Amino acid sequence: MAARGLPVSTGGRVRYEVVRWYSTEDSEEVTDVLARAVDVDGLFSDPVPVERERLVLRGCPPEFAALSGDYQLEVAEGDESQWWDLTGLVVHGTLPDGDLVDVVASAAARLCEDGPACGPVPRHILSQNHVRVGDCRAVDGFPRPWPGHEWPPVTLIGVDDPEGIREQSKWHKRGWACGEGLHALDRHGRIMAVVPITLDVASVTPSTLGDGLFDVVLDQRPTTTPPDWRERPAPSARAVWDLWREGVPSERNLWGRFDTDGRRAWADLTYRARKHTGGRAAVYELDGRYVTDEPGLHLAMSEALVGPGGYFGREYMAFKDCLGGGWGVEPGFTLVWNDAQVAHGAIRGYFVSILRLLHRYDVTVELKSSTVDCVPELNRRLELGELVDRWTTGWTTAAGLSANPFGDATVVLVNQPGRQAEHVLPDDGEVAWHVTHLEEEDWITVPTTAPDEVTALLTGSGLQLQSRETFMRRALADHPAPQAPEGYKVTVTRGDVIEVVVTFDDEEAAGGLIAVVGEDAVPHRIRTSPEHRRRGLGSVVMGVLAREAVDAGAVEGLLFASEDGLHLYRKLGWTTISDVVIACNTMGEA
Numbered sequence: 211m212a213a214r215g216l217p218v219s220t221g222g223r224v225r226y227e228v229v230r231w232y233s234t235e236d237s238e239e240v241t242d243v244l245a246r247a248v249d250v251d252g253l254f255s256d257p258v259p260v261e262r263e264r265l266v267l268r269g270c271p272p273e274f275a276a277l278s279g280d281y282q283l284e285v286a287e288g289d290e291s292q293w294w295d296l297t298g299l300v301v302h303g304t305l306p307d308g309d310l311v312d313v314v315a316s317a318a319a320r321l322c323e324d325g326p327a328c329g330p331v332p333r334h335i336l337s338q339n340h341v342r343v344g345d346c347r348a349v350d351g352f353p354r355p356w357p358g359h360e361w362p363p364v365t366l367i368g369v370d371d372p373e374g375i376r377e378q379s380k381w382h383k384r385g386w387a388c389g390e391g392l393h394a395l396d397r398h399g400r401i402m403a404v405v406p407i408t409l410d411v412a413s414v415t416p417s418t419l420g421d422g423l424f425d426v427v428l429d430q431r432p433t434t435t436p437p438d439w440r441e442r443p444a445p446s447a448r449a450v451w452d453l454w455r456e457g458v459p460s461e462r463n464l465w466g467r468f469d470t471d472g473r474r475a476w477a478d479l480t481y482r483a484r485k486h487t488g489g490r491a492a493v494y495e496l497d498g499r500y501v502t503d504e505p506g507l508h509l510a511m512s513e514a515l516v517g518p519g520g521y522f523g524r525e526y527m528a529f530k531d532c533l534g535g536g537w538g539v540e541p542g543f544t545l546v547w548n549d550a551q552v553a554h555g556a557i558r559g560y561f562v563s564i565l566r567l568l569h570r571y572d573v574t575v576e577l578k579s580s581t582v583d584c585v586p587e588l589n590r591r592l593e594l595g596e597l598v599d600r601w602t603t604g605w606t607t608a609a610g611l612s613a614n615p616f617g618d619a620t621v622v623l624v625n626q627p628g629r630q631a632e633h634v635l636p637d638d639g640e641v642a643w644h645v646t647h648l649e650e651e652d653w654i655t656v657p658t659t660a661p662d663e664v665t666a667l668l669t670g671s672g673l674q675l676q677s678r679e680t681f682m683r684r685a686l687a688d689h690p691a692p693q694a695p696e697g698y699k700v701t702v703t704r705g706d707v708i709e710v711v712v713t714f715d716d717e718e719a720a721g722g723l724i725a726v727v728g729e730d731a732v733p734h735r736i737r738t739s740p741e742h743r744r745r746g747l748g749s750v751v752m753g754v755l756a757r758e759a760v761d762a763g764a765v766e767g768l769l770f771a772s773e774d775g776l777h778l779y780r781k782l783g784w785t786t787i788s789d790v791v792i793a794c795n796t797m798g799e800a
Contacts, residue, residue, distance in 0.1 A: 248368030269347025358432025604732025691753030
């Protein structure tokens with residue numbers, strides 16, 4: 211459907227197309243332009259604020275009486291699981307409930323996410339800033355259906371053909387299914403963004419922009435999509451769009467003036483523009499002065515690798531996909547990250563996870579700091595994370611377990627009673643975030659140089675501590691290899707995982723495994739039968755494993771030592787990398 215031309219008085223500046231899109235029986239995607247408009251009002255907005263309501267939290271610990279502020283509620287019953295934001299929670303009083311209390315409070319409750327229950331039910335957990343505060347028996351009225359987020363009306367200003375919009379309004383009121391929305395155009399007529407809106411005409415009046423033009427007010431239906439996934443550009447995005455209307459920016463750091471929502475809007479525009487051919491280079495320079503949030507990090511990264519207005523991922527997984535190839539910049543380059551102290555101070559955990567990801571994709575990062583020198587700490591964390599990754603790969607190989615990446619960590623599927631999955635973190639930077647993602651019978655393993663602080667965080671989150679361990683390493687070429695005592699026989703089974711068994715009178719006295727992955731070797735299940743202890747059999751097993759691992763190409767050994775094994779490994783020359791704090795949300799066998 212073609213729209214009429216706009217009058218000369220508008221300067222021919224059409225900023226928006228009103229469109230509908232649908233699929234034909236042949237699955238062909240069709241987009242119809244229903245009208246064109248000079249501008250819009252009400253498009254750049256937040257959802258209408260939800261009203262405050264009374265809440266009753268049943269069976270709470272007494273300390274819940276002091277709750278105040280913004281919280282997140284995870285609630286699961288039956289097959290349903292939901293996450294709610296409780297904004298501005300205020301406690302009005304408590305009622306006795308045995309040793310617990312019922313808390314009467316009020317807050318503005320907004321749905322963040324819902325889906326099938328993926329953990330134990332019932333479950334009612336309160337968190338603040340991703341740190342678990344505690345749980346309660348129930349929250350009255352939750353879970354519940356979400357009526358939807360309301361959005362303010364949108365006014366199309368200077369519309370050339372309101373009849374096409376009116377006709378579409380009639381169609382969707384009759385239930386005709388299709389998409390509706392706006393194309394935002396730059397001055398060249400290129401589509402900058404696509405925004406879904408409801409074409410539900412509330413009024414049409416002559417526009418003051420000129421004869422033959424109209425202002426059309428559109429009421430907006432509630433949407434069940436959580437506003438965290440924005441269906442509308444944020445208020446600060448308008449200035450971003452105005453800048454982009456002149457074309458894809460060619461100047462660096464123009465996004466630096468905007469808030470986080472504005473930067474997200476900038477990243478969305480780069481994604482649609484898809485400029486990703488910045489050329490190949492051996493060294494790229496990243497300007498880190500404005501990396502104060504996650505969108506800013508990805509915008510600075512995209513400008514460094516592709517140039518102003520370029521796209522190289524707008525969040526972690528998209529960035530990972532770009533590093534995988536096909537986006538104009540292939541891994542293997544060097545990235546000089548200037549003013550690294552800015553990201554280090556503002557988004558330390560996310561910054562380190564991006565640095566670790568770059569390392570995994572064979573990118574050399576040179577960190578430079580113009581103020582307080584944060585580089586040694588960052589390098590320490592990166593080295594620790596790399597060693598943990600190498601140990602995890604060896605452990606899962608030796609134990610025959612499968613694993614999946616999860617954020618900056620690895621989730622190992624142990625599938626044992628009381629220990630279904632183990633979250634192995636690269637360091638202690640994102641412990642609080644991972645705690646909120648533990649399911650029942652999950653464990654969390656945290657290598658750290660600050661074990662007391664990590665212990666306090668885990669116990670404060672209601673987790674059960676396990677025995678602390680020690681992360682250790684050793685060069686294997688000169689590893690001690692004592693001979694077995696008289697009467698003992700050593701048997702070696704070679705394969706992807708090397709096994710050593712020491713027997714006495716054909717009964718196992720000691721044994722162990724070691725997995726060789728590249729130049730790394732990771733011992734596993736080093737054991738000595740109680741009746742054969744204090745005869746040096748542990749040293750014998752480790753010596754044979756080390757020798758066999760060297761023959762298989764290993765250079766360095768990595769292991770997590772229990773408290774019982776720590777003396778043995780120190781005697782054999784293994785040195786400490788860090789402590790390892792371990793916790794779980796149910797007791798299980800190690």
